[in-house]
Amino acid sequence: MNKNAKRWVAALRSGEFKQGRGVLRVGDLxxxxxVSCELxxxxxxxxxxxxxxxxxxxxxxxxxxxxxxxxxxxxxxEKGEYIDAIGSRGSLTADNDNGVSFAQIANTIxxxxxxxxxxxx
Numbered sequence: 001m002n003k004n005a006k007r008w009v010a011a012l013r014s015g016e017f018k019q020g021r022g023v024l025r026v027g028d029l030x031x032x033x034x035v036s037c038e039l040x041x042x043x044x045x046x047x048x049x050x051x052x053x054x055x056x057x058x059x060x061x062x063x064x065x066x067x068x069x070x071x072x073x074x075x076x077x078e079k080g081e082y083i084d085a086i087g088s089r090g091s092l093t094a095d096n097d098n099g100v101s102f103a104q105i106a107n108t109i110x111x112x113x114x115x116x117x118x119x120x121x
Contacts, residue, residue, distance in 0.1 A: 001113050002074045002120060004043070008036045009109055012102040021097045023063060025056040032096045032105045033065050033080065040069045064093065074117045082112040092116075 001009075011017060012035060020029025024037055037058045041047055045068055050057045059066035064078040080092030095105055109116060 001110075001117055004039070005073050005075075005109075005117060008039055008073060009106045011035050011039055012106040012109075017102065019096070019102055021099075023055055024058060024061065024065075027054045032092050032102060035102070036065065036073055037069050040072050043072070045069065045072050074120070076116060076118055080109075080116055082108070082115050 012032060017030045017035050017038070018028055020026055020031060020034070022031070024031050024034035030038065034056070037047070037049075037056075041049060041058075047058050047066065047068065048060070050060075055062060058069065061078075065073075065075065065080075067078075070078055077091075079094075082090055082092075084090040090108075092105055092108065095108060100108075
């Protein structure tokens with residue numbers, strides 16, 4: 001996991017971000033992937049952030065990661081897909097929208113690091 005992904009996991013556990021569902025960000029509520037978009041903005045990643053009716057889009061994306069944030073994190077997919085403990089396909093976005101806490105999502109990210117992230121050299 002690269003340093004940006006480690007910062008993301010730490011941010012999910014920090015309590016700084018309030019959890020929302022359905023979109024990357026609306027007002028001050030964030031999806032787990034919306035937290036990564038906010039961190040990328042803070043880090044200076046070139047992102048066109050637009051706000052309409054309190055809903056945010058990042059490079060035109062409201063529901064999944066834009067490519068440059070995905071690459072910055074090193075995620076293999078735009079929704080953070082992985083295989084869960086019973087062999088079913090899961091995703092970080094589905095976990096978030098189904099009420100899994102940020103702390104539990106951080107645990108999932110760490111547990112599925114090898115399939116969620118591009119292997120570093």
